[in-house]
Structure formats: structure tokens, C-alpha cells
Amino acid sequence: MKKVIHIIATLTIIGAISGGLLSIINKWASPLIAENKNAETEKGIFLVQPEGKYYEKINTTEIEIYKVYNANKNLIGYSLAYEGNGFQGKIRLMIGLTQDLTKTTSLEILEQVETPGLGTKITEESFKNQFKGLLAFPKIEWIKGKPPVKPNEIQTITGATISSKSVVAIINEGIQKARSLKERGLL
Amino acid sequence: MKKQVSYWHEFFKGIWEINPTFKQILGMCPTLAVTVSAINGIAMSLATTFVLIFSSFLISCLRKIIPNQVRIAAYIVIIATFVTIADLIMKAKFPVLSKALGPFVPLIVVNCIILGRAEAFASKNPPIRAILDALGNGAGFFIALTVMGSIRELLGSRTILGYQILPLSFEPLLVMILPAGAFITLGLLMGISNSIIERKKKIEHNTLIEKYKDKMSSTHLSIKSSN
Numbered sequence: 001m002k003k004v005i006h007i008i009a010t011l012t013i014i015g016a017i018s019g020g021l022l023s024i025i026n027k028w029a030s031p032l033i034a035e036n037k038n039a040e041t042e043k044g045i046f047l048v049q050p051e052g053k054y055y056e057k058i059n060t061t062e063i064e065i066y067k068v069y070n071a072n073k074n075l076i077g078y079s080l081a082y083e084g085n086g087f088q089g090k091i092r093l094m095i096g097l098t099q100d101l102t103k104t105t106s107l108e109i110l111e112q113v114e115t116p117g118l119g120t121k122i123t124e125e126s127f128k129n130q131f132k133g134l135l136a137f138p139k140i141e142w143i144k145g146k147p148p149v150k151p152n153e154i155q156t157i158t159g160a161t162i163s164s165k166s167v168v169a170i171i172n173e174g175i176q177k178a179r180s181l182k183e184r185g186l187l
Numbered sequence: 188m189k190k191q192v193s194y195w196h197e198f199f200k201g202i203w204e205i206n207p208t209f210k211q212i213l214g215m216c217p218t219l220a221v222t223v224s225a226i227n228g229i230a231m232s233l234a235t236t237f238v239l240i241f242s243s244f245l246i247s248c249l250r251k252i253i254p255n256q257v258r259i260a261a262y263i264v265i266i267a268t269f270v271t272i273a274d275l276i277m278k279a280k281f282p283v284l285s286k287a288l289g290p291f292v293p294l295i296v297v298n299c300i301i302l303g304r305a306e307a308f309a310s311k312n313p314p315i316r317a318i319l320d321a322l323g324n325g326a327g328f329f330i331a332l333t334v335m336g337s338i339r340e341l342l343g344s345r346t347i348l349g350y351q352i353l354p355l356s357f358e359p360l361l362v363m364i365l366p367a368g369a370f371i372t373l374g375l376l377m378g379i380s381n382s383i384i385e386r387k388k389k390i391e392h393n394t395l396i397e398k399y400k401d402k403m404s405s406t407h408l409s410i411k412s413s414n
Binding site for chain 1 (some may be wrong): 249265280286289344359364
């Protein structure tokens with residue numbers, strides 16, 4: 001009996017001390033972590049809207065979308081953060097959109113876990129630059145192995161077709177959702 | 188017997204004699220997964236060493252209090268606490284690194300180097316020796332991961348720690364940053380370290396035989412001269 005009490009007491013004390021210690025550290029760390037995440041999102045918003053100076057989060061639970069204003073406080077477009085499945089895991093994108101949601105202004109990859117050296121090429125400028133001023137109406141299409149001919153087409157990366165296609169699919173889905181918001185007058 | 192081992196040896200054995208990666212073959216999961224670049228290897232081994240030192244110290248201090256039946260449970264709670272602290276600090280202060288290491292930081296909890304050293308050493312030795320042992324093993328892990336990360340980064344993306352070393356005309360070997368490259372690098376490094384040890388053993392063996400021969404001949408001579 002004495003032994004059982006000893007065992008229970010030791011584990012309880014160890015557990016209580018570590019729990020207490022962790023709550024103290026978490027109290028210190030959580031505002032810093034939140035700050036880092038905000039700074040990253042903010043950086044993404046302005047990266048895809050180079051002329052943007054101010055932004056405002058749109059109050060909706062469906063998608064994460066921001067109104068972006070230029071230095072004169074005129075609305076220049078939207079920044080949409082959207083995620084979906086890539087080749088190996090989630091890809092999170094920041095998509096810059098014009099006011100009428102028909103064109104993408106720019107693209108930024110916020111998070112991805114694609115194959116190093118192949119799928120990770122979606123983060124390279126040569127791929128991302130294809131989305132500068134790309135027509136996204138009715139939707140973005142992709143072409144394999146040839147330079148794009150239509151104004152709403154991009155070329156997939158050799159060896160990373162699935163990752164490239166995933167990026168296009170995520171953007172199309174995101175824009176679709178943004179449009180449905182706009183139709184309901186919520187944007 | 189144990190008391191005769193010097194403090195210096197307690198530290199140094201982790202670097203070479205029982206190097207966690209090349210000799211004990213522990214902690215293979217982070218070794219293979221995160222060493223795509225030198226900086227990742229360095230960050231991973233530093234985080235592991237941090238946890239290793241503190242948990243070894245604490246476990247060594249508590250070794251007479253923790254009942255034998257629940258020692259593993261107690262060790263895991265202590266280790267998990269330090270891992271969570273390291274994870275939170277990294278997320279708060281080094282967000283880029285924490286992102287690069289991803290789920291491998293929380294997985295330090297089940298890294299067998301830490302539990303292995305706790306069970307094999309810290310739970311049987313006083314705190315000073317436990318810290319030295321943890322430092323030595325951490326240093327051994329650090330060297331192994333840094334070397335592996337550097338080799339893979341150099342051949343896989345021409346750089347070391349982000350600085351370009353190989354000329355642009357060198358076509359990067361994609362396989363080196365894929366999992367297969369990790370196995371190749373680890374295998375070759377293990378082979379090299381084993382062959383060095385093998386050679387050392389052979390030399391020692393030979394010198395022993397020589398010594399014995401000398402002794403034999405000299406005693407033989409002395410016997411002869413006495414005659």
C-alpha cells in the first residue's frame with residue numbers, strides 16, 4: 001500500500017510541476033507566436049498587391065480574404081489566403097485579385113510540404129510570375145510541356161505536374177468562393 | 188570501477204566511442220529526415236541537446252526518488268516538458284527554423300537518444316556525470332547531423348549554410364535532398380567511421396604482437412646469456 005501511494009504521489013508531483021512550468025512558458029510565448037503569424041500574413045497580403053498600403057479583413061467565416069487599399073486609400077483589389085491539397089500535404093497560398101475578381105495580380109506560396117527539388121519549384125519566381133496579370137475568368141487552365149497560348153493558361157513544371165495542377169485547382173476554388181461572396185454582396 | 192572513469196572521458200566518449208548516430212545508431216528518424224541542409228541539422232541537434240542536458244540532469248537528480256515501476260512514465264513526462272519548452276521557444280523566437288523542422292521538434296519526445304541515455308546512464312549516475320554524458324552525446328549528434336547536412340546540401344543544392352560553394356556548372360544531385368540521399372550519406376559515413384576503427388584495432392593488435400615478440404626474444408636472449 002505504501003508503495004502504491006509512493007508511485008502515485010511521485011507521478012502526480014512530476015506531472016503537476018511540468019504542467020505549471022509549461023503554462024508559464026506558454027503565457028510568455030503565445031503572444032509572440034501570434035505576432036509572428038500575423039506578420040507573416042501581413043507580408044503575404046502586400047507581396048501579392050505590390051501597390052497596397054493598407055488592408056482590412058473582411059468579416060466572413062467562409063474564407064480568409066482581405067481588402068487592399070493603395071496610398072490614397074482607394075480599393076485596388078483583394079488578397080485571398082486559401083489552402084488545399086498538394087502532392088504530399090497542404091499548400092497554403094496568398095492570391096492577389098483585381099477588384100472585379102477576373103484577374104490574378106500575383107501569387108505567393110505561404111506554406112507547402114512538396115517534394116524537395118521538384119514540387120518545391122512552385123515557390124520559384126519563374127512559376128509564380130506566370131500568375132502576374134493572369135486572366136482567371138471563367139477559370140485558370142494549365143498546359144503541359146508547351147508554353148501557354150490562351151490568356152488564362154499557365155505551363156506546369158516538368159517533374160512537378162501534380163503540384164502545379166494543385167496550385168491551379170486551389171486558386172480556382174478560392175476564386176469561386178470569393179465570387180459567390182461577391183454575388184451575395186458580402187465583399 | 189565506474190568511479191575511475193575520468194570526467195573528460197565521460198564527455199568525450201559521446202563524440203566518438205559511442206557516437207549516438209554512428210555507433211549507437213539511435214535517433215535515426217530526425218537524422219535522415221531533417222538533414223537536407225546544414226542549418227536544419229544544426230538546429231535539430233541543438234534542440235535535441237537542450238532537451239538531453241536538462242532531462243538527463245533532472246532524471247539523475249530524481250533517480251533515487253522515482254520508483255522503479257513508473258520510471259519510464261516519469262522520464263517521458265520530464266522529457267516531454269523540455270521538448271514542449273524548446274518547441275515554444277523556437278516558435279516564438281525562430282519561426283523560420285521551426286517551420287523548416289516542422290513536426291520533428293515535437294517528435295524529440297520519442298527520440299531514443301534521450302530516453303536511451305536516461306535509462307542507460309542518467310538513472311544510474313550522479314548529476315555532474317549525467318550532464319557531461321548528455322553534453323558529449325549532444326556534441327556527437329551535433330557533429331553527425333552537421334556533417335550529414337553539409338554533404339547533402341553541398342551536393343544537392345551547391346551550397347553550405349546558404350553560401351554557394353560549388354560552381355553553377357555543377358548540376359545539383361537531386362537524389363541527395365531526397366530520402367534516398369540521406370540513406371546513402373549515412374551509410375557511407377558509417378562505413379568510413381567503422382573502417383577507421385577497424386584499422387585502429389589492427390594497428391593495436393599488431394603492436395601488441397610486436398611487443399610480445401620483442402619480449403619473447405629478449406627473455407630468450409637473457410635465458411641464453413645466463414646459460
